[in-house]
Amino acid sequence: MAFAITQNCCNDASCLSVCPVNCIHPTPDEPDFGKTELLYIDPRSCIDCGACADACPVDAITRVSRLTGDQAIYADINADYYRDRPSVAEWGAPKFPPASINSMPRFDVAIVGTGPAACYAAQALLRVPSSRITFYDRLAVPGGLARFGVAPDHVGTRRIGEHFRSVFVHPRVTMKLGVDIGTDITHDDLGRRFDAVVYGTGADNDRPLDIPGIDLPGSLSARTLVGWYTGHPDVSADAIDLSDVRRVTIIGNGNVALDAARILTADPADLVGTDISPHALAALRGSAVTEVVVAARRGPEFAAFTRSEAQALVNRRGVDVAVSGPAEALSAIDELPISAPGSALQGVASVDDAVPGTARRVVFSFGRAPVRLNGSPRVDSVEFSDGTTAESDLVLLAIGYRGTPSPGMPFNEVLGAIRNVDGRVVAEDGEPMARRYVVGWAKRGATGGIGDNKVDAEETVDALLQDIAANPPEPKKRLSRLRTR
Structure with missing residues (x-):
């Protein structure tokens, strides 16, 4: 009896890497990824091993035989996705980290924001042994959208916060809460202190309705x-x-x-x-x-x-x-x-x-x-x-939501997001700003759910690591703290 993916699905694809028969789609390599509200398990290929259910961070995967009456429709929804698709899908090409990952010099990254996009970026960065991360958040408590944007009765979805908790207590991570970047600390000051800055500030305003x-x-x-x-x-x-x-x-x-x-x-x-x-x-x-x-x-x-x-x-x-x-x-x-x-x-x-x-x-x-x-x-x-x-x-x-311009950061008024190309922040003239990056809604506008930020963040971190490898940071005195206004 197959498993089915249900309402709580966060779309972050954590389940894909553990499936031994490649029966969960769409994958990040496929055109549909990020365009469907769920990932789907092919009941024709599923071998009922349960590995995906164990890996799911939000408890969205359930054995079909255990679906409640209200959830039974998800067996049909999962199967319907494969109605016109082949039962055996090809594996995507394996992706390996760069060979230089273990020889990269120490580099310090500031991540502005502590929501899902920021956390996915941190997870990707922490795979590099020489990375050090400092989170900054305007609020006195971390979590961002995962904490203050998910409805309280969506108990499964809110578990994504537990998935990120290990990031906040990682030995190579420092937390700076209650600090408003752009006000308490300028963007330029932050850029001088760190080898790279990643903005995961989300979208904190409304799309206007002029009536x-x-x-x-x-x-x-x-x-x-x-x-x-x-x-x-x-x-x-x-x-x-x-x-x-x-x-x-x-x-x-x-x-x-x-x-x-x-x-x-x-x-x-x-x-x-x-x-x-x-x-x-x-x-x-x-x-x-x-x-x-x-x-x-x-x-x-x-x-x-x-x-x-x-x-x-x-x-x-x-x-x-x-x-x-x-x-x-x-x-x-x-x-x-x-x-x-x-x-x-x-x-x-x-x-x-x-x-x-x-x-x-x-x-x-x-x-x-x-x-x-x-x-x-x-x-x-x-x-x-x-x-x-x-x-x-x-x-x-x-x-809908949109971001708010911050003094010193280029802004795309159409998207309501920080101006960027593939995660690299660019100035108004289109030139990249040295080692400034962006993830999540602040990158692409207020579209997509929590899990869509994972692939998005990994794209940005890949760009950051390419830039670090091409132009390694010079050793410098590590300051214990950054002065605030």
Whole structure:
């Protein structure tokens, strides 16, 4: 009986290297890698050894015979990926470290950020015996997105933090927390102190939505809600008040939107024992929320959420799920293949036909682009391009993230990321900046999940090591600390 990869999959490919029969795809060498929401096990080739399950850092791999009723669909999803693919795939060419890896001189690298991308970069660098790493983070606690971006009820996904814990306590790693690079220490000062600097600062701002009323009280970034329920130090405990909020409209339909919808309609008892912040748990116990509308400007065939996230909402007991929108949008749901994210909504009743069975519900509203937020002094409704209006006590913007420019660092305004070529930071004139590198969302923009950062980081570290090998750093006095402002 084969194994199957389920919802928690982080896509970091840790399972691939231990599979003795090469039955997990797509691999980093294949075109689909980074474009699928999961990796998939071929049930025709799997020999049931369980090595992949042992290697998975987020417990996403389960024997098919042990899938729960809610997870059973993943046996079909894994098998469907191989429907038109050969049962025996060729092994990719082996990749070996450079022969000079053990003879490289000592070099010191500063890594700015402590999230997944930064940690994957550190893992790659620590394979070189002569490397030394110093992490810098603006916050007083490490973890980045793995700590403050993953919903508390995604217990499996949050285990990725345990996977990185060994990096933070490695004997060749130093941690400098509560230091804001660009403010407390300039980028130039950091570059002079270290032989290389790797930026893994993520994306800490929202993509803008320029419509009337977007700045009304009661209109917030979903990023604020996420920080509120994960206990982010930048978000105050009273940032969200749900005591008088009955209907919430979320603009956008990516995974952040679905996380927000799920937490806002959750039974607080189900969140006890998770990493949810105490103030959020208390607020949810007194919440008046009865409905959350997830508004998507396009149809279900263009859904931005992953199938796994939608499946988790549909399978949840105690909360109704319905769909709304133009007739052609709703009819498109039934035509979607099983691999399409929107197919998770097949069989879900339309909002007009649904018979309420619980106290709370989530409505997926398709084909509705917001054009205006109304209200005085607070937001009370959202107008959409199709002429409909949704009464709302709280509006959350969840249309994507982007980075924030930092003084002294070149910035790509289109991507909302640090200007770079294959991980090497480049100046406005296109010339590489000496030994400055970037990984993760700060490199490619806010796209991809946690595991996508692994291959991304290894590409950047390969470039860094090539540069170190071609131009070894000169021995210099090692300073015990770097002065801050």
